[in-house]
Amino acid sequence: MTSTVVFQCGIRAVARLALFLSVSPTFRGDFKPQKQCAGEDMQGWPWTSVGQPVFVSKFRILREGEQVEVQDSVKSDVGVFLDDDGDLDVTRKPTHMVCDREKIHPVILSQAGGAVSDEEDDEVEDKECSKDIIRIEHTMATPLEDVGKQIWRGAFLLSDFILSFPAVFREATVLELGAGTGLPSIIMAGVAKTVYCTDVGEDLLSMCQRNVALNCHYFGPAAERGVKVRQLDWTADDFLTDTDNEFGWSEEEVADLHDNTTFVIAADVCYDDDLTDALFRTLYRIASNLRNTSTAYFSIEKRLNFTLRHMDVSCEAYDHFRLCLKQLADMKDGKMKFTVEPVPCSFPQFFQYERVNQLELWKVSASAV
Numbered sequence: 001m002t003s004t005v006v007f008q009c010g011i012r013a014v015a016r017l018a019l020f021l022s023v024s025p026t027f028r029g030d031f032k033p034q035k036q037c038a039g040e041d042m043q044g045w046p047w048t049s050v051g052q053p054v055f056v057s058k059f060r061i062l063r064e065g066e067q068v069e070v071q072d073s074v075k076s077d078v079g080v081f082l083d084d085d086g087d088l089d090v091t092r093k094p095t096h097m098v099c100d101r102e103k104i105h106p107v108i109l110s111q112a113g114g115a116v117s118d119e120e121d122d123e124v125e126d127k128e129c130s131k132d133i134i135r136i137e138h139t140m141a142t143p144l145e146d147v148g149k150q151i152w153r154g155a156f157l158l159s160d161f162i163l164s165f166p167a168v169f170r171e172a173t174v175l176e177l178g179a180g181t182g183l184p185s186i187i188m189a190g191v192a193k194t195v196y197c198t199d200v201g202e203d204l205l206s207m208c209q210r211n212v213a214l215n216c217h218y219f220g221p222a223a224e225r226g227v228k229v230r231q232l233d234w235t236a237d238d239f240l241t242d243t244d245n246e247f248g249w250s251e252e253e254v255a256d257l258h259d260n261t262t263f264v265i266a267a268d269v270c271y272d273d274d275l276t277d278a279l280f281r282t283l284y285r286i287a288s289n290l291r292n293t294s295t296a297y298f299s300i301e302k303r304l305n306f307t308l309r310h311m312d313v314s315c316e317a318y319d320h321f322r323l324c325l326k327q328l329a330d331m332k333d334g335k336m337k338f339t340v341e342p343v344p345c346s347f348p349q350f351f352q353y354e355r356v357n358q359l360e361l362w363k364v365s366a367s368a369v
Contacts, residue, residue, distance in 0.1 A: 052139045053148065054207075056214070059134045059351055061163065067348035094121045135214040137207055138181050147271065148180035148204050154268025154299035155180070156351045157359050159187040161297065164347035166191045173260035173288070177232065177279065178269035180210040188265070189219040190244075196257060198232035205229055205247045228253065233279035258289050264296040270321040271303075280324045287366035288336050294366045297343070302358040325362065339365040 039047045139149040162169060162184065173194045176185045185197035189212075197212070199205055209229045219227070231247040242248040264283065270276045289293050302318040329340040343361040 003094070025148040044094055052146065054137060054139060054140075056135055056137050057151070059136065061132045061134065062352070063132070067350055073365050097277075101338045127278060130217050134186060135184070135211070136181050136183055137210050139216065144205070144271075148178065148199055148201075149207060151181055151183060152301070152358070153353055153359055154301050155183040155347065156353045157355065157361060158184045158265060158267040158297065158299040160350050160355075161299075161343070161347055161361060162187050163350045169263060172262050173256065174263045174265060175257065175261050177234070177264060177266040177282065179208055179229075180204065180267070180269075182229070183229060184265055184267050186212065186215045186218065192226070192263075194226045194228070194256065194260070196232075196253070197227055197229045200231055200233045202247070205231060209247075232282070234275065234282040257286075258290050260349055261286075261290055262292050262294055264294060265298075266296070267299045270298075270300055270302055271317045273317070273320045276317070280328060283364070283366075284328070284336065287338075288368075290366075293368075296364040296366065298362045298364065300362070301356070301359050302360070305356075325364070328364065335369055337367050337369050 093340045109135065136151055137148070138151050141150070164294070169188060170191045171193045172184075172191075173196075174188050175196045175198065176182075176188070177198060179185050179197045179199045182197050184210075185195045189195050197208060199208060212227045212229060229247060230249055230253070233240070239249040239254050240247070241251065241254070243250070264286065266279070269279060283296060287296075298321075300318060300321055302315045304313050304315060325340045328338045341363050343363050345355065345359060345361055349355055
């Protein structure tokens, strides 16, 4: 009886650890508290409206010659690797890279010498390569329902892809689903004509809007008007057109979306099966109402979690995402045709983060029958 209780307690501990790992991003570097935020505690630390500390991290876009060349890491099946003793063997760092440690690991503008004040730091950045600096307001850890406030590797991967193929997206109208902190939308704004950066929740959308304002130096003040932060609830049947809502859609914006959108993007948004189902329903609904054929790009990271249901390590969220892709490709409703294919992740790496083998990029092409 005692051994059974101990075993069950151990299983619960492993499950809790797996959940923690699944909602904690992997990057490190210099970050600082945001000056203005939803609230502050007695020591002056910034917090969101739900009590999470807020930071602003700075990411440098690598110039030509600094970029990390990466081999293709997309694989068609999911493998769980065990060592000789039967323990889970997870590759933490890409072993195929021959670059130095600095370019593989996420170092975010490490400051040399003594501490620099915010004003001095901002003045230096204005003079030196400010266009290469992306600032993102975010949190470091959140409950599962607020994961959009973190920065995930899938957002870096999708941003790398946009920077690698700017001509593909030049002067396009683009919709981002589940934008979170808005990093891919901000990068996309450097080449696209209009970017609809969408998510749900006033707190998250306000954070995203601030990130757009923080990075107008990257895409230019005029382009800021072309980045529209809007609410798009995948579980709703239509757009929020309440003119009193800061993030509501105007009739002109809805018409522009339907008439001109040719690309849909989403970065690491599939972690809950119900939300993934809603995502694909939203993709179908929007794609079927677009005047032009469209292409969607989804980045995703396969996350290994221990599940009590299987009593084993699995990638349930990823498996469900792949199932939805297959169902979309196999669908024959006489109205829409979807083609699904993986995108080799061998394009250059413009941001310093770990592009692990579990990161994937998928392309979904949609056209009317």
